[in-house]
Amino acid sequence: MGLLAEISGNVNAIGYGLAAIGPGIGIGILVGKALEGMARQPEVTGVLRTNMFLGIAFTEALALIGLVAGFLFT
């Protein structure tokens, strides 16, 4: 049986793709919930927005570590 397919490229790209899945879902849920809260109670928008950015900062860190790891482990 001959060669059916050949893949070339960098495994790091796949690694970063995997690392982006979790934070992507996380930020989606986080911002969605924050917007829901703002729609229900517009008067707490300021507090919700600040905490939303905090949450995004923590969630995003994982994706960014994935990005850095791609450069580190070459």
Add this chain to the structure above:
Amino acid sequence: MLGVLVLPKLQTVLSAKSEEGGGFKAPSISEFFPGPILFEGTLFELTRINAIGLFMTGLLCLFFVLAFSKNKFVPRGIQNLGEMAVEFVQVQIIDEILGHKGARYATYLTSMFWLLLAFNITGILPLMHISVTSVIGFPFLLAIISFIVFNVEGVRANGAGHYLKNNLFPAGVPAPIYVLVTPIEFISTFILRPVTLTVRLLANMMSGHLLLVLFFGATQYFLIESAGIMKAVAIPAFFMGFAFTLFEILVSFLQAYIFTLLTAVYIDSATSAEH
């Protein structure tokens, strides 16, 4: 000063153009390690990125000195801008997070925010095109300073024993569980906080710069080196580059905001008596 900043960039642009048919060069990590331009071989060796950092620091100092050197009760001209700059951090970050404790840290947080913004925004400023914060030195330095500030302030507010007990042995946990909780709390408070502060800022600015290089490099490649119909691909590549330039303005602002916000949150949680 400006000539020193601009000339190496022009040289790289010109040399890239003279290599006809060199093929598409994907951006790599070496983008962030340009050669020294001044004082080569001495302790004060400057790369292009350091020079941009010094230049922006000077610019920022000049702005605030001009804004507040002749204070008037009714502000005019540049003093208005200066007051807006200070008030933004005061209202959006310090009042929101620290409340009445904030006055003590206002100087540090305000100067940190504007210095970070000045250093981030050079990523899209013409002729500079690299963020000072996209090499690890500056984010790491600021993260270490923030780390020292929130620890020292926590010890000052609660006493060393209380501060460590609050952080390492959170109340309301059954005693045997401390075997698990204490190492986790130690790592997350004393190691991961400065590390994530550094990596978040660094990786955001680094990936932004790589994206811009990728899209504008592709524009140049398709426009000049490829033939026939493929030249048309340069148009979407250019517009993606343009869109990401706008996105980079947002990211520079957001990262300066988040770094300052997180420092404020860490100071707040360290100085409050119990959580």
